Amino acid sequence: MKERRLSFLFFLVMFVIGTDTFLVSPLLPTLTQYYGISTSLSGFIVSAYAVGYMISALLIGPISDRHDRKRILVIGLVVFTLATAGCGLANTFAMMLVARFVAGVAAATAGPQIWAAIPVLFPKTQVVKVMGYATAGLAVAQIVGVPLGSYLAVWSWRFPFFFVGVIALMLTMLVVRFMPSLNEVTTSRLATGIYRKLFQNKTVLKLLGAYLLFQTANFCGFAFIGTWFAKSFHLSVGAIGSFILLIGVGQFVGSLLGNRLVTWLGQPHAFLLEFLLFIAGYLVLPFTNSPLTATVILAFIYTIGGALLPLFMSTLQEHAGSARSTISALANAVMYLGEAIGGVIGGILIKQFTGFSGIAVFTAIGASLAMLLYAQQGYFKQLQTSR
Template identity: 40%
Template sequence: MGSGRRLDLHTDVNVCVTAVKRIPVLSFAVMFLVATDTFLVAPLLPDLTRRFGNSPRIAGWMVSAYAIGYCLTAVFSGPISDRFNRRNVLFAGTIAFCVATFACGLAWSFPAMLALRFATGVAAAVGSPQIWAAIPQLVAPSRVVATMAAPTAGLTIAQLAGVPVGSFLAAVSTSTPFFVVGAVAALVAIAVGIWFPSVPPTGHSGGIIAQYAGLLRTPHAPTRFAAYLVFQLGNFAVLSFAATWFARGFGLSVSGIGVAMIVLGAGNTLGAVVGPRIVRRVGQGRTLAVAMACYLVGYLALPFSAGIVAAAAILSGTFFLGGTIFPVFMGLLQSLTTTARGTVSALANMFMYLGSTIAGIIGGPLLAALPGFWGISLLAMVAMAASLGLWAASGSLRRMPASAARGSRTEPATG
């Protein structure tokens, strides 16, 4: 990289240093918008219900429609995107996301809103996975985790901002949040089209099923994806039922729960911001091992919390760990292949949603069966211990060779 340009040996693309420096900013913007849109609807549900005259019992479908559209599309969009220039796919997905989000503000009925939220999820599933897939192809191996921290920060900051932004803009009208996010998305789409580097396909061929089968036959792939799934199970179990525990265990009001969740989100965001520095100092494998061990200690201590301050502090610490190691997870998964990174992104998203679903199914009975937060904490501890074992079995805890960190290859070390 001494000449100011670097050669991507897998895609035969010369990417100038200036273009590479824009990747974190554009990646942050795309993921921030997608995540903000995800959290935007929740505070609007009561007003949207009155606007459309639908039953409150089915209002949640306005949130679910987005997730369903995303999941169904990701199954196909990931493998298909591996056949095209990722910049073009990202641009098309962002444009579609802009149009669909803006159109939600024009929805004239409940069914129309469901269809438009579904379409928004489809657009997000086309565009956002390209961020995770493109980064390992565009930056040096030693910069993958640091660069992936930018879209991770976009996701975590959106968790903090999504509900307040939606509530603030809804004071004007229920359409305003969609108009504003759609307009900003249009600007981001233009920026992506102008400044995001070209990422040509790497020549992958074959059917969608063949791509998934080929990926899962890759050494370490089954164990790494299993580790990611089990981690998300434990992570979403805590995230899904923390608010219930805050209300039952500490008597928090709705506003109090909101403040507590902001504290947790702040920990996650801080982890995403400082995580790359920790990884550079400590090393990727050691960071992952120590973080998972700290999870076990934190979840063991959590049920003993004497008050909401202690509980929020411990959970904020565990969320900090999540923000720190999430880019590491993405780097390890993307390092499995050079030809099917879109498929990797799609599969990672599917496992994330699967983990969330399983957590919701088994977390509720555990919360009811055991006192306090013990049921969820024990589930999270088992999940984190199993995830740590699987990451270790896949070779992910080994130290990255110095030669790999300095090399010009676009893959992070696979361990």
Template identity: 35%
Template sequence: MTLKKEKVKQVGKWIVLFFLIMFVIGTDTFLISPLIPTLQSEFGVPTEMAGWMMGAYTLGSAVFALIAGPLSDGWDRRKVLLSGLVCFAVSTYLCGFAVDFWTMCLFRLLAGVSAAFTAPQVWASIPALFPPAKIGKALGVAYAGLAVSQALGVPIGSFLAAGNWSLPFWTIGGFSLLLAVIAFFNLPVIKPQHHQNAKPSILGRYVPLLTSGQARGTFLAYFFVHLGSSAAFAFLGKWMADRFQLSVDETGYVIIFLGRGNLLGSLCSSYVIKALSQFKTMAAGMLVVIAAYIALPYVSSVIVVKGAYFFIFAIMGILFPLMVGLLNNLNPTIRGTISSLATSTMNTATTIGAWVSGMLYAAFSSYAAVCMFTGICLAGSLLVFLSSGVLTSHANTRKPKTEPAG
């Protein structure tokens, strides 16, 4: 009984640790958004270039995730996570010492590269460390870290930057380094499952995904989800300003509200999936969100908009851990590759979604066109999920196998 209690306690520590790691990575992603006006003035950057202080991070994460995943599948995941987290802490801390636009972009790029090595290890390590019955819950809690960062990243950055714009970077960097120390003393060795033959090359690790129709379909569906969601989110602030004349800080409160919905959904995800099944959860959730997005532009009250976005993001908070679980179960031997490819897919879809939504909003002078595009993307995602068979295949309805914890 003592050993069992000790194991439960250790699992609880891992859940909290993974939650906090995803929180700091997510917060660092959103951190620079409220600081752009201040940094523009500090570095004398024109508006058309200021976005690269955000884009440098996303670019580094998207590109290097494709390399980090296959490499990590041949290494001890603990070492990869620790190395990535330390580099992430240092590069984020250095952002606070940037002297001009180009040094800020450089440090943001390095932070994105470090995040590309760190975040996928969280998703890939959970199935290796947790018993099958706890995997869904652990994925939901880890995703909740991202949800909380979305809800709190903007106000935290704004509050800390009130005294000094460097303070948010120093705080996140220091806290990340502390998490690395905690991880060093608490995480066990997490050796990957090795193929029976010689270790494949980086490109070789993608072959099982590229040759699997189910894998291609699942990643395409994941792409469509982020394409639609990012399109609607990208111009939420402009629509709120145009439709309801909200200021930047008032729009920030709306974002906090939807972040709370995302958090609630992610914490409830495993329970909802268990009650309804993967198939019913995905189908019902997607259809409800599609209907909500199509109706959203015609809402005439800010309070109703807050409620609608809380509702939408609560459902998406349920669906995203389910999607991550489906991806991780595609091939247990290359979970790092899968998680990294998912990160690149998400960042690519986010970039394209923001670009398309800008064109639609400008062409039609309406958020309705953007939300219609979102609805079409989500409908396409649902159709691909259903047609791929990933929701109904025997491999995903049974209890998943886990990697040896080492």
């Protein structure tokens, strides 16, 4: 019962953090008009959150590894609650940018503590499963974040921020009540010392490199699905949103069911099979001639992607030692870096190649390189189950 309660709590925390990330997207036209700014400037509302997250992730990780992670998580959630509510109170563009930046800082403070806590609080046989629950929280946020912002904004653009802030406050109280102390500190190193030790670990560097390759490829594909559907299939914005919703459901299902595949085949074989299926899906995708077929294939691809993410996080945690929060923060920073790089490359490829062919091939190549790095570390060999 205790493990189930914590699993559900971790799911909810990651869901709220993820929802706040996607919440702003449907509000941008309204905020552009309210603040009297240009459409290009409105993008800084999104960027402020991402920049705050990336900068904070690199600083907070080592701090968390030298203090009680539960306390850091609670502090992060409290600041997240206040910053999100502050977005709803922002009467000027500058105030909104500051509030979104602080919200990103707080999200980067709280999120890595969840990944770091799982290997400490759960037996090794349950780690991938619980990682999947946390990943499912992010997947659900990706599915409902945009429509939730739209529905709640019917009353006022401020209301979505207040709603998420209240939910975050409630979760903070649940964390204080039910989550045990995570004072696993075994080092007094400064941040530079912690990073130096991690960066001297060649396995960690290769795993982070593999994760960067995969996320760059992954976001290159995901970011331009809507553009592809509009250009090649001439779909409306509403229809595109419905299809992407179905794709997001696939990622949610994969997050929950990935552990069953690991249990059935063993982690090495399941890991390899998921990589191969992900790559094969993208190689087939450009040959589709209807949005429905494309959506089915993409839903399958993101089901596999949802199953892969917990394995990425658990393999990184295996090599973290006492620097669990730092490695989680680095993984998150790498994910955002991959999103940024993938967005730039995808913009070029969607313009230069017919349909989705350029992006699909690039994504397949990136995932293949990531797979080769994991193979080099022996993660697809059966004796790695004794790790």
